[in-house]
Amino acid sequence: MASTSAVSFWRASGMTYITYSNICANLxxxxxxxxxxSEALEREKVYFSLSKWTDGKPQKPTLRSDTPQD
Structure with a gap:
């Protein structure tokens, strides 16, 4: 169980646990x-496709790559 001082630190700074966890992982x-x-930095890349919808039908999807910011 986490101590209350650690929990209150990230909560008091306005962060969610996911944000706090991501900052720690990047460090x-x-x-x-x-x-x-280099292996760890390569694994942190995220790929996703984006489709615009027109008249209830998806248009041609585009492949996007999003890398976390420092």
Missing amino acids: VRKCLKQPHK
Whole structure:
């Protein structure tokens, strides 16, 4: 169980647990030595497709790549 001081820290700063967790994960990835660092940074890329809908039908989807910001 997490201590109440740790929980109140991220809550008091206006963060959700997911945001806090992502910040911690990014710090750990940046501290790794090669080749582990490049492998971890490659895994954090996200790919998704985006479709616009017109008259209730999806249009041609576009493949997007979104990488987290520092």
